[in-house]
Amino acid sequence: MLKLYDGGAYLVNGTEIITDEAEVKAKTGREVSKEEARTQTMAYGILEAHNISGNMERLQIKFDKLTSHDITFVGIIQTARASGLEKFPIPYVLTNCHNSLCAVGGTINEDDHMFGLTCAKKYGGVYVPPHQAVIHQFAREMLAGGGKMILGSDSHTRYGALGTMAMGEGGPELVKQLLNKTYDIKMPGVIGIYLDGEPVKGVGPQDVALAIIGATFANGYVNNKVMEFVGPGVEKLSADFRIGIDVMTTETTCLSSIWKTDDKIKEFYEIHGRSEDYKELNPGAVTYYDGMVYVNLSEIRPMIAMPFHPSNVYTIDEVRKNLKDVLHDVEQKALVSLDGAVDYSLQDKVIDGKLYVDQGIIAGCAGGGFENICAAADIIKGHYIGSDEFTFSVYPASTPIYMELVKNGAVADLMEAGTIVKTAFCGPCFGAGDTPANNAFSIRHSTRNFPNREGSKLQSGQIASVALMDARSIAATAANKGFLTPATDMDVEYKGQKYHFDQKIYANRVFDSHGVADPDTKIKFGPNIKDWPAMSALPENLVLKVVSEIHDPVTTTDELIPSGETSSYRSNPLGLAEFALSRKDPAYVGRAKEVQKAQKAIEAGECPLEVLEELKPVMAKIQEKYPEAGKGNIGVGSTIFAVKPGDGSAREQAASCQKVLGGWANIANEYATKRYRSNLINWGMLPFITKEDDKKLSFKNGDYIFVPEIRKAVENKDAEIKAYVVGDTLKEVTFTLGDMTDAEREIILKGCLINYYKG
Known part of the structure; x- marks a missing residue:
């Protein structure tokens, strides 16, 4: 039914999978290097067209369009406003499909909607009223275009079946685009998803998607890579069928997706009155993929x-x-x-x-x-x-x-x-x-x-x-x-x-500024819409208290900040933070707030030891080895340990809630997704990786960790960061930060993305 290739593979003429270079030469009559063949993926071509860095190993991407829903757009626009937003520089669509019931928190939900409508008018965006469309269906119908790129603040931002490379990221990444900045990543690997055969009667797109997820999630085969759908099976699928598979690629933890396109996709655009947005996409004559998944559609069952x-x-x-x-x-x-x-x-x-x-x-x-x-x-x-x-x-x-x-x-x-x-x-x-x-x-x-x-x-x-x-x-x-x-x-x-498709339905109800901003429009703020609290820059030295430890193999963003009725409070950073880890570790918020008292004292020019008594022996032990620590050069905050946090939603609040409660870091064996790690960085939190095996963990809930000269380590791009678990002795541990761009390091140093843009 499915086969995962052990290494990379060539695709010749879009139909034949070959793993041996000599066989490729025999088939084509010429020698084709992997480096050359890698540039023949559809993904490479689209990324190259949107990259402004001039370096295809270090991409700086500018997207064509942005989209958010009513759980995320208030926080995004508030962050952008605090960072100097004057106008939406590219089309930005605000849909209202998550907090549509208006059943929790009084007027909160509809207040957010009115905020969105007035911001669409003021900054030149598009506003889709509640119950008109879910975010991704509107994007398919009205935004997608062949060879285009769309960034959304929802993890299921996937329009690859329509020839659009789309990515779901946390809100701060959209803020960067709104401020004419770029999305900075290393060139991702590209995995070919070779579809063969044809689905039997009764099998639908979710069946195919689940089969692929089951084969690729646990082993990380496509983690943070682009899934590129090719092969003769593609043409056997309708546009809707392809879309149904494509949207679920998020659950493999891939970065994005793209499909070859044909007359069925052309017809999709024609049906929606946008024939000019169709573009035929195909891999090159000889294309190299960093991995290959062979899928026999005929063998898949419900x-x-x-x-x-x-x-x-x-x-x-x-x-x-x-x-x-x-x-x-x-x-x-x-x-x-x-x-x-x-x-x-x-x-x-x-x-x-x-x-x-x-x-x-x-x-x-x-x-x-x-x-x-x-x-x-x-x-x-x-x-x-x-x-x-x-x-x-x-x-x-x-x-x-x-x-x-x-x-x-x-x-x-x-x-x-x-x-x-x-x-x-x-x-x-x-x-x-x-x-x-x-x-x-x-x-x-x-x-x-x-x-x-x-x-x-x-x-x-x-x-x-x-x-x-x-x-x-x-x-x-x-x-x-x-x-x-x-x-x-x-x-x-x-x-x-x-x-x-009846386009009059949207024409009569959707507000579209057509990119024309009206700066005189007054934004409507409900009483629950709050500004972000002030956040400090990274101090010279850090004292961290572990306030939650999670030993599940994977921790989802739902467990870090629950969905459901909590969504109504996502326009209120401090209000939402009260729900952080509430379903996984209900005592987390109280523990984090207790530690935060010390940092607030430091920021007020007071002694942190007076408000957090347990810090006295910790500082005494630290000062035996580092006598200068604590003399105006230290920060105190909380951290959590999780084996592999961040699977699931793109919601930035999984990180920002920790930050507003005084979080300075996460400690993990690895991060489940790029987007969660990016959220941590954009909120000024250190994404520590520990080499310590979970079963031999050298710190536990309630432990203090001292990280000396952390600011210098970030500035100097140190490969390893020395830290100590503070007890009767200082037990040394080693952290790494993984690959970080210069901009990401600067965001960490400034304390968060808002501070970074304020200068």
Whole structure:
């Protein structure tokens, strides 16, 4: 079904995978170096066209367009305003698809929306009202273009199927673009994803995506690289099918994605009235990839990602055949993910040897596409979901899609079966809509199934869980009244209805400044919209207290700052910070604030030892070896240790919440994604990497760590940073900071991106 090549591979004429250079020469009649063939990827060509550094090893990228939603755009614009923003220099689209329910925190959500509308007017942007479209569907319909690059503040910013290289990053990276700065990275590796064959009837894009995620996530095969989709199987897939696979590439931890394009993508642009934005993309005649994944589409069967990660994949048939073993495996994983905080079992979901689920949802940027919902309607037509616990909800990804589904009868077929059809909203993906009951099991065509992401609260003793599936198999399960069923079991005649896009829907409701700013517009601020607190520059020496240690193999951004109702407070840095690690380590905030008292005392010109008594013996021990430490040359703050933090969302708040609570660093064995590490740096936090093995960790929660001459180490680009765990003795440990650009080092030294731009 899938094969991962051990090393790099050549692709000859877009069809033949060859690993031997001599064979390439025999096939082409000429010698082609790896260096030359690397420049023939589609990714290289697009990056080269957007790079202004003149050095393809060290890229400085300027994007064509930006996009954010209502969880992130307030913080981004506030940061940019504090850094000197005068006008949006490129198209910036503000969608309102996350905090759309306006159900938490009084007027907070709608206040954010009004902030967005007035900023779009003042700075020359685009504002998409709530319920019109989820962020990524609007971008597909209205922003994408062949050979273009888009940067978004949502991790699922992926439009590669349409010929657009898109990246999801934390807000500060968008701030840089708004201030006419660049996105600075080393040239990423490019991995070929070679599609062969053709999907069988009943298999959908989520099935293909989950198979790829299952094969590449754990081994890091595509981590921080570009996935480039090639091969004869591409042309067998519709535009919607490709989009459905593409959006899930985020869950492999890749940097971005790009696909070869053809007449089906050309037709997509024509349908949306933007034929001029189509561009044919293909790899060169001889192209070298740093790795290759061979995917036989014909062999893929309906898949399911069991809790609590998109990579925990099985075929649905495997689950049904080995139900007890699979459920036992999930329960074992839960012991790690949930830290034993609640009793967790899915055994009560087994009825007469079959797995019963409580809820089915098709939603958002992954599931809410036209073809997915049409196929679901075809499957469920003539069936009924019943009157027991099982519920079924469908969220079309945009109002134009919804309108077409109404016109062609798909909505009627769904509703007649007992389905609830709702407006465009991302809520089910992050726990702000259709939250299931305690102990319920939900199957979803959405993007993630992390612990508590569906809205349950571990700290309140609640637990529910999500499995990811394709819309087709979710509909088949719904037709079977909640018993797990792959779509391949259903004898269905798929209508294959044609999509018609009504552009008047957006023309009548979306505010588009067409790039014309109105500086006289007054921004509307709700009472919850707060400025960032002042942040100090990096001191000469640092004293850090470990205030949380997390030993899970991977820590998600959801665990660092929960999604769901907390999203309403993301316009208020200090208000949101109260929720930091609340589902993983509820005592974290109190511990961090206690340490922060010392730093606040230093900033006020007072003695930190007077407000943090436990610091006295620590400083006494430090001064035995470093007698000058503490004499106006020291900072005190908190840090967390996690084995591999930062998987999942691009949300900058996973880092900024730690920063506003006095965090100076993270310590990790490695960082799960580039975007989380970038968030740390942009908020002035040191992304320490420790070589210490987790099982032999030389520091623990409550320990103090002294990092002498840290400022000098950053300035001098030291490869290794010496530090000490302070106890009865000073136990030496070594940190590294990994590869950092000069600008990133300067941001760290200044204390955060805002300070960096203020000068």
